[in-house]
Amino acid sequence: MIASLILHLLGATVWVGGMFFAYMALRPVAAELLAPPERLSLWAGVFSRFFPWVWASIALLFSSGTYMIFSLGGLQSVPWSVHAMFGIGAFMLIIFCIVFFLLFARLRHAVVGKEWKQAGGALQSIRKLIALNLALGLLEIALGALSMI
Secondary structure, eight states: OHHHHHHHHHHHHHHHHHHHHIIIIIHHHHHHHSOHHHHHHHHHHHHHHHHHHHHHHHHHHHHHHHHHHHHTTSGGGSOHHHHHHHHHHHHHHHHHHIIIIIIIHHHHHHHHTTOHHHHHHHHHHHHHHHHHHHHHHHHHHHHHHHHTO
16 A cells, blocks of 8 residues: 555656656746747647656556555445545546647647647647646545645
């Protein structure tokens, strides 16, 4: 159970921490210092390196979370906060799938083709969904803290 909790916390740290860094630190500096072609190319590269870590985090979060739920006796035995975390996590996964399979694919394709307007539109949509997932991820962390009480 302790190993599952540690893996769960590591998964959350990588995913939510990565979104926080990207949104609150990298994004403003990139917008300030780089012209659109360089900024869009940077984001395509950053996401190419970050998104495999997100997939690994998702696998850790859902497998460790499910293991902990069933170790505690199943869904009927866990507090409401765990149910909320599972539901919010599933919603975050759906949002990430939209980002990864639809918008990131558009961004990469547009950057390769030097179609900067389309790349900018894709990045803008990604930015909004990452902001939503970041807010949900921070809520998840708060719910996780509450479930420990």
